[in-house]
Amino acid sequence: MSREIYNRRTLIRRGAATLATLSTVGCLGGQASSIQTVTMPDTHTFEPKTATIESGETVRWTNESDVQHTVTAYTDGIPDESTYFASGGFRSERASRNRISDGLTAPGEYYEHTFDHPGTYEYYCIPHESSGMVGTIRVG
Ligand SMILES: [Cu+2]
Numbered sequence: 001m002s003r004e005i006y007n008r009r010t011l012i013r014r015g016a017a018t019l020a021t022l023s024t025v026g027c028l029g030g031q032a033s034s035i036q037t038v039t040m041p042d043t044h045t046f047e048p049k050t051a052t053i054e055s056g057e058t059v060r061w062t063n064e065s066d067v068q069h070t071v072t073a074y075t076d077g078i079p080d081e082s083t084y085f086a087s088g089g090f091r092s093e094r095a096s097r098n099r100i101s102d103g104l105t106a107p108g109e110y111y112e113h114t115f116d117h118p119g120t121y122e123y124y125c126i127p128h129e130s131s132g133m134v135g136t137i138r139v140g
Helices: 008-029 093-098
Strands: 035-040 050-053 058-063 110-114 119-124 134-139
Touching: 035 050
Parallel strands: 035 058, 050 134
Antiparallel strands: 058 110, 119 134
């Protein structure tokens, strides 16, 4: 239960630590960065709408708009064996919707998730779903 109570500052710190680790690994292994960026440039868009990554890579959703957004996976839109993900660190879509304010990513902030399981992941922004703010991550 307590794992759902991440605030945004906690997520930012965790993001920074993850990035440092990945950078080190990248140097030693001679591999390209394992972080793919999806931006939130306005009130109704994830860009790119569909992002394709490899298993083990991280997606960083950066809020480049002037309003708050969530990144919230659809419970029925992710592979059965995968880990649920949502900004705010929620473990279920219902929890995300019950505490929307705890999952908001402010302008200039970001949320990250690492995808370890191949498949197609559908997600949305809770405040702007009705405006079409939905996206897909394809993990190969
Ligand atoms: Cu939004």
